[in-house]
């Protein structure tokens with residue numbers, strides 16, 4: 709249920725071939741029917757994964773890997789539903805999540821259950837979780853409650869809106885920051901011009917893609933770039949030393965989540981396009 713990924717050094721990553729890059733950073737096999745799939749990255753101890761309840765309800769449980777009595781004993785959680793209508797039950801209280809609805813769940817919630825309303829159109833819960841030290845209130849976040857940041861232009865093929873869901877402008881969290889980026893029709897690039905933020909790691913999750921569509925996800929140090937091919941409903945870990953940017957062959961949407969030293973979204977180190985190698 710919980711797969712461990714250790715942190716990798718920028719010095720080692722330079723020598724990785726395609727399969728090793730994928731082994732370290734790419735996350736596939738998400739959203740298996742009636743299954744919880746989680747990847748525990750040792751980079752900032754971020755957990756990313758999927759909960760896909762179809763016929764039955766699924767519980768989020770703590771394994772030995774996190775050494776706690778229950779999943780959120782010392783963690784916080786961000787959830788965004790990318791499927792049909794679903795319900796998250798937190799210590800008995802129900803939160804209904806439509807497609808693109810999010811939920812911040814604070815530390816200390818013991819019992820976490822995920823359900824679909826219609827098994828013909830099941831909910832698909834994408835989750836990020838980071839270590840926490842304070843119990844902040846649970847908040848449901850509709851895309852209309854999210855903080856929109858408009859970026860890019862048609863000319864640069866990167867016109868998009870970044871919806872900040874779990875972010876200081878919307879709700880309190882210990883370190884988790886999470887949101888969703890929607891591209892305008894015809895725009896194919898995300899996060900280009902690229903940036904790094906050595907203070908925080910990031911995980912990108914690409915979805916709403918046709919089966920034959922691809923996103924070439926750009927990663928690596930700015931002068932040592934690589935790509936990882938992403939298909940629908942796949943995620944990729946971005947170490948803090950790495951750029952994270954993608955270009956799609958067809959339309960796509962993605963969810964990003966960060967954890968680390970701070971929550972200052974605007975402190976990224978921008979890279980001039982002329983400096984990438």
Ligand SMILES: O=C[C@H](O)[C@@H](O)CC(=O)C(=O)O
Pocket residue numbers: 859868870888889898899900910952964973976
């Ligand atoms: O640090 C921030 C993250 O990389 C994303 O918010 C960027 C993003 O979604 C985009 O530019 O499209």
Ligand SMILES: [Zn+2]
Pocket residue numbers: 903904905910952976
């Ligand atoms: Zn970033």
